[in-house]
Amino acid sequence: MKISLEEKFREMGGKRPYVQRLFGRIAGIYDLMNRLMSLGLDRSWRKQAARYLALNTGETGLDLGTGTADLCIEVLRQSGPGTRMIGMDITPEMLDEGRKKLTRMGLQKSIELRIGDAEHIDLPDNSVDGCCSAFMVRNLSDIRQGFREMLRVVRPGSRVVCLEISHPPGKIFGALFYFYFYRLAPLFGTIIGKAFEEYNYLPNSLTTFPKAPAVKAIMEEAGWMDVRYYYLNGGIVALHVGTKPDPNAA
Template sequence: MTTNTALEEKFREVGGKRPYVQRLFGRIAGVYDLMNKLMSLGLDGYWRKRAARYLALATGQTGLDLGAGTADLSIAVINGSGPGTKMIGMDITPEMLDEGRRKLVRMGLQDRIELRVGDAEHIELPDNSVDGCCSAFTVRNLTNIKQGFSEMLRVVRPGGRVVCLEISHPPGKIFGTLFYLYFYKLAPLFGTVIGKAFEEYNYLPNSLTTFPKAPALKEIMEEAGWSDVRYYYLNGGIVAIHVGTKAE
């Protein structure tokens, strides 16, 4: 049985990919932030700051963070934006949002970032209701990636941006080999030793196996209706930031 077939079987056992992902992240919510820092060798904060910079919300604007988790990307956007900027963070996993709310209270940001349960493929917001949309390590967990980007396009106002930060496929052969060794072999080990969560941290690398490479993801975003789509590799292509604009 291949890894992908095994994953598909796990999805079927619980009624689909969405409930599987929801339960998985619910179980690791308490160690999620720590594991992010360990597995990215401390780079995850830098990646989010870069993504937040591309979103570039102006004073008084409102952004949407999909798959917001513990709110780190929302926080990065607020920290890099002018006064009066607000964020709505949505996630399908209540346990992750609970961790995020506690963090926001500690930072005094609870009045600027609102966290709510929500699905990136069926966004409960009106058309043209937010000034920009972002996500970090969320898109590869969607059941239908094009549907997700279509929904993002619907809720963003004309002229607004979408910014997608995702783990990618490093293009270089040597670096790519090292990356896969680390991501597929060592990362699940980290999860087992520190998070006592082998299945969860085995899923995370394997979710990349069928995830489109950066050029293909760009095409999906364009098919969904986004204009001027570009992507930027960071740290040799470990991650990529995809940016698109909604036509005026």
């Protein structure tokens, strides 16, 4: 008998503990599987996300669901000297992999990785100069709460950038993508990663995730303004960008 994802969440005490345990189990193979399953495209997606965040020299950015810190690293690459990133994640094993990477790259002073929940961010109001996430929002129990928290912690006038897998709008390309995403990608994960459950969660987590226009509406409801989205590679992923209203702006 096939157990639904909702039943699995219930068995584990909720979506958050389920997601945390799942990423804990695949942390060691996460980067390799990302490269393989995205056919190497994930790097260019993060590059574009970092470009939209556009941190200025000396500013501090927040990357939620940072995992192994790839988006933090990309943001730093594109920022001036003295820029800092805080990477938060609920899964210690993912952060451990990230820390090893930062040590290898000599970036441990510019990027601080810490345990933290995107739905209850342990930072004061208006304390960071921009907030980003890659492939995290889909895993939240309450997406609205996540976007409200991001709005609370960023400084007025600064940006949020959300990179997430999406639903391609084109019918034929969409059908091809769904075949790949629902049939072939889990097979890669099962055979190469030896992680059947984990890489079956991947497509299932997209099924209930809203389409790009609906994500935009959720962000606007949460209080973000000038929200735009950009489809990358035919809509396999979408980049949502918004700005926190600044009451003092002219």
